[in-house]
Amino acid sequence: MSSEVLLDVQSAGIQFGGLKAVSGFNLKINKGELVGLIGPNGAGKTTSFNLLTGVYVPTEGEIFFDGKKINGLPPFKITRLGMSRTFQNIRLFDELSVLDNVKVAYHTHAKDSVMSSVFRMPSYFKSEHEMETKALEFLKIFELDKYKDETAKNLPYGKQRRLEIARALAANPHLLLLDEPAAGMNPFETKELMDLIAFIRKQFGLTILLIEHDMNLVMGICERIYVLDHGVLLAEGSPEEIRNNPKVIEAYLGEEVV
Ligand SMILES: Nc1ncnc2c1ncn2[C@@H]1O[C@H](COP(=O)(O)OP(=O)(O)OP(=O)(O)O)[C@@H](O)[C@H]1O
Numbered sequence: 001m002s003s004e005v006l007l008d009v010q011s012a013g014i015q016f017g018g019l020k021a022v023s024g025f026n027l028k029i030n031k032g033e034l035v036g037l038i039g040p041n042g043a044g045k046t047t048s049f050n051l052l053t054g055v056y057v058p059t060e061g062e063i064f065f066d067g068k069k070i071n072g073l074p075p076f077k078i079t080r081l082g083m084s085r086t087f088q089n090i091r092l093f094d095e096l097s098v099l100d101n102v103k104v105a106y107h108t109h110a111k112d113s114v115m116s117s118v119f120r121m122p123s124y125f126k127s128e129h130e131m132e133t134k135a136l137e138f139l140k141i142f143e144l145d146k147y148k149d150e151t152a153k154n155l156p157y158g159k160q161r162r163l164e165i166a167r168a169l170a171a172n173p174h175l176l177l178l179d180e181p182a183a184g185m186n187p188f189e190t191k192e193l194m195d196l197i198a199f200i201r202k203q204f205g206l207t208i209l210l211i212e213h214d215m216n217l218v219m220g221i222c223e224r225i226y227v228l229d230h231g232v233l234l235a236e237g238s239p240e241e242i243r244n245n246p247k248v249i250e251a252y253l254g255e256e257v258v
Contacts, residue, residue: 012061036222082174094153
C-alpha cells in the first residue's frame with residue numbers, strides 16, 4: 001500500500017439478517033484529501049461510517065487505517081489510532097457545559113495517568129490546565145468560546161453541530177468523519193460551515209470524509225465523491241464527473257436533483 005493512502009476499504013460490507021446493508025464497498029482516501037460520500041436515503045452511508053469506526057464489525061472485506069487492519073477493533077481503539085467522527089443525530093453530553101464537552105474528548109489522548117488524577121498530583125493539574133487551554137482554543141475556532149459555560153443542550157441547533165465537530169477535533173484525529181454536518185442548517189450557516197471545514201482541514205492537516213445531502217456543500221468543497229446506492233458503490237469521481245453521471249442522476253430521480 002502506498003504511504004499516502006490513509007484509509008483503504010477493501011470489499012467491505014455487513015449483512016443484517018437477510019439485508020445486505022453494504023456490500024463490496026471499496027474506498028481509498030489519500031492523506032489530506034477531502035472526500036464526499038453521498039447517496040439516496042437508506043443507501044448505506046451511515047452504516048459505512050459505523051463499519052469504519054468499529055460500531056459494526058464487517059461481515060465481509062477488510063479495512064486498513066494508516067496501514068493497520070482495523071476491522072474488529074472496538075471504537076475507542078480506532079479513535080486512539082486517529083479516526084474521529086460526528087453523528088447524524090447530534091450526540092453531545094447534553095447536561096455538560098460546552099467547555100466540558102470538548103474537554104471530555106481531549107481525555108482520549110491525555111497523557112495523564114489514573115494515579116496522578118486520583119491523587120491530584122502536580123502533573124494532574126498541569127494536564128488539566130493544558131486540557132482547558134486546548135479546549136478553549138478549539139471553541140474559539142468554532143466561535144463557541146463565549147458559550148463555554150452554557151449547558152450544551154441550550155445551544156441553538158447549528159451551534160450544537162459545530163460543537164460536535166469541535167469535540168471530534170479535540171480527539172486529535174488524522175481522519176475526521178462528518179455525518180451530515182450541515183443537516184438542519186440554513187444556507188447562511190451551511191456556507192459558514194463550508195468555510196470552517198476548509199479552514200480546519202488546512203489548520204490541522206486533516207483528511208476528511210463527509211456524508212452530506214446538501215449538494216452545494218458536497219460539490220463545493222469535496223475533491224472526490226463516492227456514491228452509494230442500495231448498499232453498493234454506484235460511482236466514484238470528481239464533483240463534475242458525479243454531477244454528469246447518468247447512473248447517479250437516475251438514482252437521485254425523485255429526490256433533490258444533483
Ligand atoms: N442495525 C441495523 N439493523 C438492521 N438494519 C440496519 C441497521 N443499520 C442500518 N440498517 C439498514 O441498512 C440500510 C442502510 O441504512 P443507512 O442508515 O446506512 O443509510 P443512509 O445512506 O445513511 O441513509 P440516510 O441518508 O437516510 O441517513 C437501511 O435499509 C437500514 O434500515
